[in-house]
Amino acid sequence: MRLIAILDYDAGNIKSVEKAMQLLGQEVAITRDKETILSAQKVILPGVGSFGDAMGKLRQYGLCDVIHEVVDKGTPFLGICLGLQLLFERSDEAPDVEGLGVLKGEILRIPESQGLKIPHMGWNSLEFRNDGRLFRKLPKEAYVYFVHSYYLKAADENIVTAVTEYGTQIDASVECNNVFACQFHPEKSSDVGIQILRNFISI
Numbered sequence: 796m797r798l799i800a801i802l803d804y805d806a807g808n809i810k811s812v813e814k815a816m817q818l819l820g821q822e823v824a825i826t827r828d829k830e831t832i833l834s835a836q837k838v839i840l841p842g843v844g845s846f847g848d849a850m851g852k853l854r855q856y857g858l859c860d861v862i863h864e865v866v867d868k869g870t871p872f873l874g875i876c877l878g879l880q881l882l883f884e885r886s887d888e889a890p891d892v893e894g895l896g897v898l899k900g901e902i903l904r905i906p907e908s909q910g911l912k913i914p915h916m917g918w919n920s921l922e923f924r925n926d927g928r929l930f931r932k933l934p935k936e937a938y939v940y941f942v943h944s945y946y947l948k949a950a951d952e953n954i955v956t957a958v959t960e961y962g963t964q965i966d967a968s969v970e971c972n973n974v975f976a977c978q979f980h981p982e983k984s985s986d987v988g989i990q991i992l993r994n995f996i997s998i
Contacts, residue, residue: 799996800835802862803827804852806842806877808980815982815992827856837996838865841982842877843942846902847889849877859895866897866974871998874976879947879969882976888945898971899950905943908962914944919959919967919979927956927970929977929994937987939967939979947978 799816801809803825816823816839824831832838840862842849853859865872874882883894886902894902905913920936930937946965949955957968957977968977975995981988 797822798831798835799823799837799839800832801825801839801841802832802858804842804849804856804858806844806849806852808843808876808982809841811980812839812841812875812982815989816996819989819993819996821996827858829857829861832861833864833868835870837871837873837998838862839873839875840878840881841875842881844877845888846877846880846886846894846945847892849881850889850892850894853881853895862895863897869973871995872974873995874974875982876943876978876980879976879978880945882974883947883949886945897974898954898969898976900966901948901950902945903948904945905965906962911962914942915961916942919961921957921959921967921979923957924955925953925970927968927975928998929968929970929975929991930956931994933987933990939977939981939984939987939991941967941979943978 880902882897883900887904954969954971981991
């Protein structure tokens with residue numbers, strides 16, 4: 796059975812990711828069971844919420860080590876929104892809390908800027924970089940949907956596959972070997988988002 800495991804750590808927005816994957820004909824399990832996760836063909840870490848609370852839940856459910864095992868064994872792994880942020884080392888939102896540290900970089904608060912509302916909620920175009928596999932068959936400057944107050948600054952520009960502008964340059968998507976992550980919500984980004992998820996399924 797080809798299963799996609801969606802990690803269950805009490806975060807928001809998990810159900811919409813499940814529905815999007817089912818729309819694409821995928822067998823999906825929302826789970827925190829180690830064996831199910833490690834046997835899955837793909838793993839997704841979605842989420843809406845706060846960095847500190849989310850890391851606490853991942854530790855409580857024993858998912859931090861499982862995530863590292865999944866990454867180390869080469870299973871395609873996708874972080875979405877908060878799921879992207881958790882993959883990195885630290886966040887301004889919870890300065891005393893260590894992230895998963897799967898990738899190097901930090902999560903910064905979007906700077907105050909006249910005329911820009913925080914949180915950033917809405918559609919922004921992407922500028923593609925470094926030939927990301929998630930963005931195959933997409934038009935240049937494809938629009939996707941964001942909801943966030945914090946943004947990624949990756950330590951290595953070579954892993955950044957898309958950027959956008961909202962008061963500052965935001966690293967909107969990254970790819971490093973089998974690890975993929977998007978600050979935006981592909982499951983809420985209409986046909987563009989469905990194609991991104993389809994590309995992930997095909998990896």
